[in-house]
Amino acid sequence: MKELVDRVLLVGFEEPDPPEWLRRAAPGLGAVVLYGQNLLVDTDAARLAELLHTESDVVLAVDEEGGDVTRVHYREGSPTPGNYVLGAADDVTLTAKVAESIGVGLRTAGIGWNLAPDVDVNSAPENPVIGVRAFGADPKLVSAHASAWIRALEETGVAACAKHFPGHGDTRADSHHALPVVDCSEAEWRRVHLPPFVAAVEAGVRSVMTAHVVVPALDAAPATMSRRLLTGVLRRELGYDGVIVTDALDMGAIRDGVGTEAGAVAALRAGADALCLGAIGGEGLYLRVRSAVLAAVEDGSLPRARLEEAAERVEALRGWLREAPPRPDPEPGWVCGSASLNGWDDPGLEAARRAALVLGASPLAARPIVVEMRDTPNLAVGEAYWDLAGPLAAVGREPLAVHRLTSDAVPLTLDLPDGLPVVVVGRDVARSAWQRAAWQTVYERRPDAVLVDIGLPRPDVLTEGPRVFVGGAGRPNLRVAAELLAGIRL
CATH class of the missing domain: 3.40.50.10870 (Glycosyl hydrolase family 3)
Incomplete structure (x- = not known):
């Protein structure tokens, strides 16, 4: 049962090098997530991947959106622009080229799962956490660029993740610190915020990340723990059968509300398949969440069949990554997102100039x-x-x-x-x-x-x-x- 629970956990660590507890656990985990504190130079992602992959075929995941949100290039700045620039340039060919350059770089470094792109519609300009991470404020534009980004990334053999379902673009609070409320009608949500996720599903996105937000018109529970949204809308209405992964459960919106451990159980019960944990807390956080899920299965509040279904979906993603065709070697000295991929001029720089x-x-x-x-x-x-x-x-x-x-x-x-x-x-x-x-x-x-x-x-x-x-x-x-x-x- 512990092995089954481990398969649905995405675990982080605080140190520059993987601690012993993580190296022991890694072979059985759904994935290990690399955060900024783990990556002191641009080459650290490849170094850590090589280290961990000598011991197992563990999947490595990372937030590499480009622009403001970068992990591989945390210390030197992203060599690609973020989504706002791509949306403002409004050239889906450039968007695809930028996504491909990110994908080739991640694949070369040994990272298989990119927790990107952000497909939120940034309808509130004062939003404190989305902003330039979004392609824009128009649902059609966001949908078009989300599809191009996802397809191009996944053609490199790296799994994409459309986030943050059901939409974090109309919030005035940061879910890292508090629980935002999206105050719109269901009709407005369907018109503005849902279309990019429909487009992502149609593009074949391998994973979708939940948002720690409440949309009262849809459910009183945070979306991460909403059965109506995860199972009712995403699974049944949209027909999505890939991995549903939570945003980090130790964020303030969950941690300071129902609590990280209870939130983990509730997310699985609602239909999530993978539980993402941040770097801070390391082994203690991992063990507490694992114990909470085990206890819920033992007392019957979380059906074992639901846990097995979640683990099967994560394993299916791992199988897709194993079967991805090998990528050609990049040019000498090339790093994730750099210029002149496959002989192009730098597509990101071109987009930034246009925007x-x-x-x-x-x-x-x-x-x-x-x-x-x-x-x-x-x-x-x-x-x-x-x-x-x-x-x-x-x-x-x-x-x-x-x-x-x-x-x-x-x-x-x-x-x-x-x-x-x-x-x-x-x-x-x-x-x-x-x-x-x-x-x-x-x-x-x-x-x-x-x-x-x-x-x-x-x-x-x-x-x-x-x-x-x-x-x-x-x-x-x-x-x-x-x-x-x-x-x-x-």
């Missing part, structure tokens, strides 16, 4: 002073790296100085000499009161300063001064920002 928006900004006449507004990112993004100084230097505009501001900094103390260009960089400035205040202070002192926003473009809210919007924090996004500031038009 960028410039309002009133002129090319820098000299090396600038750069002011970075570093806000606390959401936990989906984590501390993933971004930098504008390096890309500026690469185009001949190396900053004379870089000032870093946080929410407790006072921008009035900044040294901004007249005669030197000033560039202010922030993420989702429209949603951040302190960033808006800091930008306003700089702009009042230096009306020639340029704001570069690497979050969700909100030109209707940020209306003051010269502005550049690049729709994400990936390396292509920052490179395009530097090109525009330098006056390079490609």
